[in-house]
Amino acid sequence: MTNDRRLQSAAKVWCACVGGIKNTGSVRSKADAVMTAEETHEATSLINGLKPSGLKSETTRLVRGVIKIVCLIRTAKPLDHETRPYALAVATLGEANATAAVAVLVLDVNDNAPVFSRATYYVVLPEGPWPRGPVGQVSATDRDSGKNARLSYILISDGKFFRINAETGKATTWQLLIYPPTQPTTDFLQASPTVVRRLWVREDDPPGTVIGSVSIASPGKEVVYSITDGDGDSRFGVNSQSGDIYIYQPLDYETAAQYSLTALAEDDAGEHTTMRVFVTVEDVNDHPPWFTDKMIRIALMEDAPIGSLAFAFCARDEDGTYPNSALRYSLASPLGFPFQIDPRSGRLMVAAPLDRETSPAYAFTITASDLAERRVERRHASVTARVFLMDVNDNQPTFKSADVVQVAENVAEGSLLHHFVASDADERENGMVSYIMLTGNQRGLFALEEKTGLLRLSAPLDFETARLHRLRVAAVDAGLPPLSSSQMLTVEVIDVNDSPPVFSRDVYVATVAENREPGQTVVQVSATDEDSGILKGVALRAIKTLQTLDREEHQNYTLTIQARDCGPAPLSSTTQLQLLILDQNDNAPAFTLDSYRTSISEGLPAGAAVLSVTAQDPDHGSNGVVMYSLRDDGGQGAFSINASTGAIRTTETLDRETRAQFSLKVLATDGGNEGPLSSVVSVTILVDDVNDNAPVLVPVTLIFSRLCTISFVFLKWFANLNQKNRMAAGMVSYSKPTKTGKIH
Secondary structure: OOOOHHHHHHHHEEEEEEEEEEEEOOOOOOOOOEEEEEEEOOOOOOEEEOHHHHOEEEEEHHHOOHHHOOEEEEOOOOOOOOOOOEEEEEEEEOOOOOEEEEEEEEEEOOOOEEEEEOOOOOOOOOOOOOOEEEEEOOEEEEEOHHHHHOOOOOOOOOOOOOEEEEOOEEEEEEOOOOOOOOOOOHHHOOOEEEEEEEEEEEEEOOOOOEEEEEEOOOOOOEEEEEEEOOOOHHHHOOOOOOEEEOOOOOOOOOOOEEEEEEEEEEEEEOEEEEEEEEEEEOOOOOOEEEEEOEEEEEEEHHHOOEEEEEOOOOOOOOOOHHHHHHEEEEEEOOOOOEEEEEOOEEEEEOOOOOOOOOOOEEEEEEEEEEOOHHHHHHHHEEEEEEEEEEEOOOOOOEEOOOOOOEEOOOOOOOEEEEEEEEEOOOHHHHOOOOEEEEEEEOOEEEEEOOOOEEEEEOOOOOOOOOOOOEEEEEEEEOOOOOOEEEEEEEEEEEEEOOOOEEEEOOEEEEEEEEOOOOOOEEEEEEEEEOHHHOOOOOEEEEEOOOOOOOOOOOOOOEEEEEEEEOOOOOOOEEEEEEEEEEOOOOOOOOOOOEEEEEEEOOOOOOOOOEEEOEEEOOOOOHHHHHHEEEEEEEOOOOEEOOOOEEEEEEEEOOOOOOOOOEEEEEEEEOOOOOOOOOEEEEEEEEEEEOOOOOOOOOOOOOOOOOEEOOOEOOOOOOOOOOOOOHHHHHHOOOOOOEEEEEEO
């Protein structure tokens, strides 16, 4: 990393803050440049590097080369987002004259806790017959901004009787509130006295469970009991004779935690007593905790300090009482995991330094468990979370390219001399590297491309004037604030002769016949060198073949010929030789098949197509033109062949009974002028039978036979068929002669 002092002395440009302005209004619209800084920055922390576009400069060319490195603004004391914005006047000192108005926007950090409008809220509530009535509202404020100032309210005590709206802070009753009265006792029926009974029941008690009784003593009288009011949902029933109250339908604490029933006891004399029965439903841990999301994804800056908040997990439990709805959080993680969770609040805290370049993401499981009194009744819920670390510009560029390059003194202007390569482990803008030349280019011999790092020659070099050039180049990323590193490149200038050899022609064209013996001269090339001494001269060289050439493998060659002088740093030039291989008739036609075999039906007229034979010749021109002919006319004139296409046709109608098979010899001959080449292939033609002949009977022979004492005369006719046809067409049916001698 190059220090600030070296950069300042090299460019003779300094930046100074010449004024600070407190502005409670908008400073951004009046600023030439806008920078951002977190309010947790410590004193002397680097905020940002001022870019050239932010300065109003009369010496732009001088300032642009170094302003990105030199004009760095640091804090003099910690900043506070809640206090004020900041506006600065920045000026350059020395040879460069530039000024700028800089607005510093302080980014908010969650460093203020919410504050309630009162330390204690007092509320007086009347005893009421119905739960879920309004209690009051609490309010708090947070000096932070944005999401850091969004508040949610949580009731951490008396959750059995009250609930609070997480967004508005409005509190409501959750159970019926009753001021405990003195319970009168009655042993016999009086004129409409009122008796109060209190009963308790678990919400998981099944229907039919007796929870208490409203019976009263009435000697000698028959009393009938009934529920007259307060049980609109028919959750309870009463035994009309015994007065036992029982559960009629399942109860749910979260739906109704208390019931106020009116029971009536009436005797046979018409006297009755009204009783108020308050039934309190006891909560059972019948609801597991649950998270609103199946998967939680968290984005966190990789420079989050140890002890900072990464995320606040918030599970829900629909049970009504504190032990059953209170939650504790746990984190399943391997050893050395950089996060830990507060078991009470669910706040995920950073426990170890983070580094996106080492571990860009973490996956883990958070479990929320309620605090039911019996451990076996406790319920759990889990959610998978992934923390993705967001990149922070915490890695400076690192040079990977060489620090020495050799350049010939006669390299043309604009030539590429070197490629500076620096890598930055950060991503996006934080990993985008640009290059700036700091020192060593006073004469303007070199030009550096800022984005690519390509170093090019901008003026001629001279070995006799300067044999070495040392350039210091900085690699700067685009992060806020930017980080940089520098490299010293040594450019070594090499003394060379100035004139390379020059060929007499730009392109040579020659031909050579194939199949010539190796050593055949193809063409002679010549080159001259205009340098003096041993470098000067004329070179004449013959290009010869090293092996026998085959045009069918390669029809032409493009050769690059180099001429190089004998200097200590040889110069060279090249030319091309276009070599065309001349064809010789050295390949006979080759049929696509070793032999051909086909069949054709008899009786077809003359000119019927039989088959086509094909032969190929890889030679060029007339040497590769193939003609076809019948060498041995085994068909006795029954067939003809097209000399150009090789198509064989009949010249007459064929008769299978006369001749069933033909064997021909086809000759393929190329068009070579000097001794044409040829090849022969066999063609077999089978004549398929057609049913074109009727059966014919021949003379009959009579045969007599006698067996034992019985004589039978069998007249057997043997039809000696003069059959010419075969197979299905030549098959004959026979029948036994009748008494009349006729054959059927």
